[in-house]
Amino acid sequence: MGNVLEVFDVSKSFGGIHALEGCSLQVEQGSITGLIGPNGSGKTTLFNAITGYERIDAGSIHLPGEIIVTKDRPIAPDKVFRTGLGRTFQLTRIFPRLSVIENMHVATQRKGLGSFFSRWSTGQEQRRAVELLHFVGLDDLQEHLAGELSYGQRKLLEFALILIADPKIILLDEPAGGVNPSMINHIGERIRVLNQEQGITFLIVEHNMEFVMGICDKITVFHRGTNIAEGSPGEVRNNPAVLEAYLGD
Numbered sequence: 001m002g003n004v005l006e007v008f009d010v011s012k013s014f015g016g017i018h019a020l021e022g023c024s025l026q027v028e029q030g031s032i033t034g035l036i037g038p039n040g041s042g043k044t045t046l047f048n049a050i051t052g053y054e055r056i057d058a059g060s061i062h063l064p065g066e067i068i069v070t071k072d073r074p075i076a077p078d079k080v081f082r083t084g085l086g087r088t089f090q091l092t093r094i095f096p097r098l099s100v101i102e103n104m105h106v107a108t109q110r111k112g113l114g115s116f117f118s119r120w121s122t123g124q125e126q127r128r129a130v131e132l133l134h135f136v137g138l139d140d141l142q143e144h145l146a147g148e149l150s151y152g153q154r155k156l157l158e159f160a161l162i163l164i165a166d167p168k169i170i171l172l173d174e175p176a177g178g179v180n181p182s183m184i185n186h187i188g189e190r191i192r193v194l195n196q197e198q199g200i201t202f203l204i205v206e207h208n209m210e211f212v213m214g215i216c217d218k219i220t221v222f223h224r225g226t227n228i229a230e231g232s233p234g235e236v237r238n239n240p241a242v243l244e245a246y247l248g249d
């Protein structure tokens with residue numbers, strides 16, 4: 001299958017800091033692709049560039065729908081979202097003072113399906129929201145305030161929130177970070193189901209090696225703003241340049 005997302009020679013600096021320096025990445029349709037690298041290697045900056053939160057200084061990003069993003073042709077996050085690319089953040093972005101189901105309502109409204117100030121405009125939307133909460137395992141907590149959820153449960157809620165938009169590609173920023181082991185297994189299993197049953201493509205940034213090696217088909221390794229290795233989990237694990245990057249940092 002072809003690639004649904006491609007990054008060619010992308011650079012991005014913040015003042016004198018070269019966060020990305022000529023990095024490239026390919027994400028094959030239907031894959032679960034991992035993006036790993038030591039702290040500060042540029043992974044989140046690349047996520048921000050792909051999703052329109054940061055402008056790039058050089059190179060190009062090829063999004064679904066034949067959209068090509070360059071320095072002179074930036075893209076706004078909502079436009080990226082409309083190409084079918086959903087994203088979670090390292091620190092979750094939910095509304096803590098709203099209930100779980102109210103958060104789902106807001107996300108439905110964002111997708112342009114209903115109005116935030118109205119009640120659910122159709123029973124079908126509400127059923128879908130409940131169905132997604134059931135899928136991630138939060139249906140019993142619908143009326144709880146999102147701010148009262150555990151960290152792992154917040155990640156599951158954020159997962160349900162992006163699923164409302166029926167994304168074709170999901171970028172996950174540290175889905176296992178700060179989450180207890182049984183919740184990590186649950187999150188991993190949900191990712192697999194979405195990948196296998198709905199063909200959703202995943203790009204995952206993650207420091208938990210056991211998780212990333214266990215779930216990904218292919219892994220790209222970043223070091224100091226560029227890709228230094230890629231391959232299957234086995235290939236990457238045994239690559240001396242990868243070991244050196246981690247040990248050196």
Ligand SMILES: Nc1ncnc2c1ncn2[C@@H]1O[C@H](COP(=O)(O)OP(=O)(O)OP(=O)(O)O)[C@@H](O)[C@H]1O
Nearest residue numbers: 014017018019037038039040041042043044045046
């Ligand atoms: N908005 C910003 N302003 C200044 N420097 C930044 C900014 N965002 C990132 N950086 C710097 O760019 C470099 C890459 O950071 P980035 O967060 O992309 O790395 P990372 O691989 O995601 O790290 P981690 O694994 O720790 O999350 C770092 O040196 C970081 O301090």
